[in-house]
Amino acid sequence: xxxxxxxxxxxxxxxxxxxxxxxxxxxxxxxxxxxxxxxxxxxxxxxxxxxxxxxxxxxxxxxxxxxxxxxxxxxxxxxxxxxxxxxxxxxxxxxxxxxxxxxxxxxxxxxxxxxxxxxxxxxxxxxxxxxxxxxxxxxxxxxxxxxxxxxxxxxxxxxxxxxxxxxxxxxxxxxxxxxxxxxxxxxxxxxxxxxxxxxxxxxxxxxxxxxxxxxxxxxxxxxxxxxxxxx
Numbered sequence: 580x581x582x583x584x585x586x587x588x589x590x591x592x593x594x595x596x597x598x599x600x601x602x603x604x605x606x607x608x609x610x611x612x613x614x615x616x617x618x619x620x621x622x623x624x625x626x627x628x629x630x631x632x633x634x635x636x637x638x639x640x641x642x643x644x645x646x647x648x649x650x651x652x653x654x655x656x657x658x659x660x661x662x663x664x665x666x667x668x669x670x671x672x673x674x675x676x677x678x679x680x681x682x683x684x685x686x687x688x689x690x691x692x693x694x695x696x697x698x699x700x701x702x703x704x705x706x707x708x709x710x711x712x713x714x715x716x717x718x719x720x721x722x723x724x725x726x727x728x729x730x731x732x733x734x735x736x737x738x739x740x741x742x743x744x745x746x747x748x749x750x751x752x753x754x755x756x757x758x759x760x761x762x763x764x765x766x767x768x769x770x771x772x773x774x775x776x777x778x779x780x781x782x783x784x785x786x787x788x789x790x791x792x793x794x795x796x797x798x799x800x801x802x803x804x805x806x807x808x809x810x
Contacts, residue, residue, distance in 0.1 A: 616636060
């Protein structure tokens with residue numbers, strides 16, 4: 580799964596990287612510890628143009644009765660999203676790109692779980708395959724845009740740390756993923772593959788990331804001593 584990630588750059592930086600035509604959001608504060616139900620940047624397509632907006636992380640399908648299920652829907656399994664009622668329609672009609680400077684996964688150790696920060700080796704953001712939905716609160720009438728991150732099997736780099744990882748897309752896949760003319764969820768699911776291990780890197784980080792309240796650049800710094808790598 581992907582339960583925490585990093586979006587620390589300005590909207591303009593992500594927009595430039597992803598070839599966005601228009602930014603439709605006020606700036607969000609940098610986050611080194613994005614957690615479920617936080618508001619994040621994501622890119623969707625409308626009338627052939629890429630738009631960068633804000634979405635609440637944790638997908639709510641339009642038919643959801645309330646917000647309670649959002650935190651359970653931060654991830655969608657790529658293997659089953661085309662058949663799951665919660666995600667099927669979004670996979671067919673509402674796909675998005677979610678930029679991330681990197682993400683965290685926890686490796687089970689003898690004395691506990693050790694967090695690792697996983698990122699692109701070239702320093703560019705990773706671009707997660709996402710889905711989005713628009714939900715209307717039946718009580719307040721508030722319209723809420725929400726999103727989820729697709730996950731799949733880990734590559735050889737991530738496998739020793741965790742048995743799942745976010746589906747990251749290469750630049751040549753972005754246009755296909757956002758194409759609103761592609762409405763077959765099964766066909767869309769075929770675009771999802773495991774990101775190459777040789778394009779990624781990782782290092783162990785402090786267990787400070789375990790607490791959502793901690794949100795500083797120090798969270799992504801590599802642990803410097805062998806003793807510190809043991810939780």
